[in-house]
Amino acid sequence: MSKQAFQDSYPAEFSHCYGCGHDNPHGLQLKSYWLDEEDRTHTVAHFTPKPYHTGGVPDKAYGGLIASLLDCHGTASAAAAAYFKEGRKMGTAPILRFVTASLSIDFLRPTPIKEELTLYGEITQLEGRKATVALSLSANGEPCATATMIAVALKPE
Numbered sequence: 752m753s754k755q756a757f758q759d760s761y762p763a764e765f766s767h768c769y770g771c772g773h774d775n776p777h778g779l780q781l782k783s784y785w786l787d788e789e790d791r792t793h794t795v796a797h798f799t800p801k802p803y804h805t806g807g808v809p810d811k812a813y814g815g816l817i818a819s820l821l822d823c824h825g826t827a828s829a830a831a832a833a834y835f836k837e838g839r840k841m842g843t844a845p846i847l848r849f850v851t852a853s854l855s856i857d858f859l860r861p862t863p864i865k866e867e868l869t870l871y872g873e874i875t876q877l878e879g880r881k882a883t884v885a886l887s888l889s890a891n892g893e894p895c896a897t898a899t900m901i902a903v904a905l906k907p908e
């Protein structure tokens with residue numbers, strides 16, 4: 752894992768995201784990294800839910816939490832890949848920030864809230880301002896959800 756999380760390179764104005772902003776004390780504060788420093792296509796993040804992240808089924812996670820984690824891991828992965836493609840260190844100007852244009856999720860099995868969850872991302876395409884990211888969320892090595900994201904880089908203005 753790299754020492755600095757992708758989200759920790761975001762400038763102050765982009766650091767209040769509910770899912771991953773390090774300056775949002777009420778948020779999830781997800782942190783994403785390269786899975787392997789030698790391979791700049793795969794990313795990883797970990798998150799351990801709190802009891803109040805339940806969806807109502809005892810000890811199982813709320814689907815919106817899962818969507819939020821996939822959302823933030825996907826957009827952070829897209830930004831990291833775009834910086835890498837441009838040969839720039841993350842966070843350097845001009846700022847490259849991606850938002851979610853499309854997020855399609857398959858919920859495969861109930862997600863436990865008492866386990867650490869692992870999120871994986873794979874940048875499958877990066878063309879122009881658009882990135883396609885294949886995502887998954889697993890518990891105990893078993894995939895609980897998979898997703899495909901289209902993320903689009905914000906225009907400089």
Ligand SMILES: CCCCCCCC(=O)SCCNC(=O)CCNC(=O)[C@H](O)C(C)(C)COP(=O)(O)OP(=O)(O)OC[C@H]1O[C@@H](n2cnc3c(N)ncnc32)[C@H](O)[C@@H]1OP(=O)(O)O
Pocket residue numbers: 765768770822823826848849850851852853879880881901903904905906
């Ligand atoms: C900044 C801190 C970020 C933290 C992020 C956390 C994740 C989030 O929650 S983001 C919030 C939720 N998302 C949003 O609010 C986004 C709302 N939507 C928008 O702002 C715009 O529709 C936006 C930016 C996605 C695209 O608009 P615009 O900048 O005009 O780009 P546009 O020219 O239409 O599209 C760019 C490319 O993306 C493609 N695209 C746009 N929308 C979609 C879509 N829904 N599905 C597939 N492809 C799409 C276009 O086809 C185009 O592709 P190509 O370059 O191949 O022709």
